[in-house]
Amino acid sequence: MLTPAGERVLTAASELFYREGLNAVGVAAVAEAAGVTKKTLYACFGSKTELTVAYLRRRHDVWWAYLEERLAEADRPRALVVFDAYIDHPRLGSDRGCAFLNAAAELPAGHPGLDVIRRHKAAVRAKFAELLREDAPGADDPERLAEQLFLLVEGAVAHTGIDGDAHRVTLAREIAEILMRDPRTAGTR
Amino acid sequence: MLTPAGERVLTAASELFYREGLNAVGVAAVAEAAGVTKKTLYACFGSKTELTVAYLRRRHDVWWAYLEERLAEADRPRALVVFDAYIDHPRLGSDRGCAFLNAAAELPAGHPGLDVIRRHKAAVRAKFAELLREDAPGADDPERLAEQLFLLVEGAVAHTGIDGDAHRVTLAREIAEILMRDPRTAGTR
């Protein structure tokens, strides 16, 4: 469990890390933004590496909870809801693109944050497969279609950081619609 | 024109910036890798910002020349060659993903390198449109299909950095093939 001060540190870190980048933000800046001393920051997180991991985990948890919420009230087929969740999450900024792809671009090999990122991406991909299996039990190759949808959404959010808006996610959603309608997407010919 | 020493600096910077990230590599490390003093580096490039811009420009030029080379000897439709160029460029590393997306994740707002990145991406997108127009003059909406193919390749190379290999580019190529074959991809219904 995080102390109240630790919670403020994590909130400030999430904001700064996403907006400025991991390497561009020092622990002193995080502490000051949280209204906390460096000592408190290190008492709660131990190191910048662990704070980075906590930031990525929190980001995943928040987005995932929102996704599940949207999925619960959606009608079939639900796979497209994943795109919607990327487009209009109310609290997570999107103008700087995907926080996980951005972090992956900065983290050195072996950084524990990379595992969090890979697990997040694997979870999204697995969710696509789960939704496709449940909503269209007779589909040719749901695993393969899941991989395709995953690729689409990845590409869209990747470019969101350069564009400054999420219009390509909408485009990706349209392509996804086509793929889900067309039996040939399974790659059987 | 660059002096021989300047050329070595740019080569070393390209390698290091791509492998380690822009913010993780200091000018001293670049100079040492190039076998050059910092003074020479600054005589040639003036600042790390300008060196970064030169790195991005060079990266675009090298890849673009390779793309044109592949396109010249390809048969129609040539749009898929863009995917191939991403998959197997012999000299540019691909295990760290797209150098431009990675750089965009690190550069602060207002950095001149961002313009180089946007121009690079716009050039790729325009090349798709050009190829589609020339190879399939009767197509419904080549601009829209170009946008879709662009999105696919962007997504694939974005994830290449996390995967460590380019297998998703191959997947994107397969989806592109489907889209190019199907008249519905123009989004007319």
Place this chain on the structure above:
DNA sequence: CAATGTGTATACCGATCGGTATACCTCAGG
């Protein structure tokens, strides 16, 4: 009451950051 945990404030550590200064070398071209 005392003790523990959570916090503040401040100063410090060695290392590295981007960038500059001084002094010397070397070699091609007028």
Place this chain on the structure above:
DNA sequence: CCTGAGGTATACCGATCGGTATACACATTG
């Protein structure tokens, strides 16, 4: 011959990096 461009080597600058040390305040809780 000699000048100037393109180098090298080294030392330095103030700022910031991640991380630690010392000392004090204020609660809750046993």
